[in-house]
Amino acid sequence: MDYYLTVEIGGTQLRYGVVNEAFEAVEFEKEPNTGFSEAKDKGEYLAGLLNPWIKKYGKANFHCISLCLASLLNKERTVNYNSPNIKGLDNISLTGILEKRLGMRAFMERDVNTVLLYEIMKGNIDPAGIVIGIFLGTGLGNAMCIDGKIYIGASGSSCELGHIPTAGLDEACGCGKKSCIELLASGKRLAELAKNKYRCPVDKIFTAHGKEPDVRSVVHMAAIATATEITILDPNCVILGGGVMETAGFPFDLFEQIVRENLRIPNPRQSVKFVRASGDPAAGIVGAALNARGKLLTGY
Ligand SMILES: [Zn+2]
Structure with missing residues (x-):
């Protein structure tokens, strides 16, 4: 397995990409988060964005999908309690929805945490x-x-x-x-x-x-x-x-x-x-991959 599928759900933008083992974004796209915010079925919406890459790189080559977002989460990082800027994301399990929809493991973390992981790596x-x-x-x-x-x-x-x-x-x-x-x-x-x-x-x-x-x-x-x-x-x-x-x-x-x-x-x-901080636009999604690597290494 060589890749991480990653999504950052920000206060104004949705960013998504594919990150390789060297923690470089080999694919990176962004759009206003309104489409995702308005979507009734969040899993279907994200699958629509990500499926072309799953096809291109092969599902078996992905470690997991890793999300980061501006949301209060439970300790296990499986439940979104409160996301003031995104509709329909309160008290649901976005990781659970995506695991079912995409058939791969899903991780989730606060966006500021994944950005910090990225900046520590980037700034050496x-x-x-x-x-x-x-x-x-x-x-x-x-x-x-x-x-x-x-x-x-x-x-x-x-x-x-x-x-x-x-x-x-x-x-x-x-x-x-x-x-x-x-x-x-x-x-x-x-x-x-x-x-x-x-x-x-x-x-x-x-x-x-x-x-x-x-x-x-x-x-x-x-x-x-x-x-x-x-x-x-x-x-x-x-x-x-x-x-x-x-x-x-x-x-x-x-x-x-x-x-x-x-x-x-x-x-x-x-x-x-x-x-x-570097201000790199892909900081959150690369950080999400770093977060997922940490979880997978510790057998989470
Ligand atoms: Zn407050």
């Missing part, structure tokens, strides 16, 4: 100790890898950094509770500012309005959340990525300065090491 980062990923995109994503292994927590719901409570904030979050820091520190917040206040495309928000206090506040709140996690964990390395950080003019210097100002002296203020 020493996986010893703790490596964390901060992914500022539609939401404020976070992942943690300890000695090369993704940390998922006691119930499978670790690293929900975007949903830590913020004193004085009473707004409701899409996750079902109130006062989550992500309401102030996310691409969603920037998109609101771009649309309702600055009336500009969101990808121009930093170049055209980056000095405005409310735009800087988004950067500030994301930095505060990041500093909180670094204060607790003192990680070896912090990988910074996500759509907002890839936006032209994102103020990395300001972000890193605010994080450091909020860390203890002398360390980790001086010692903390930041690495920029």
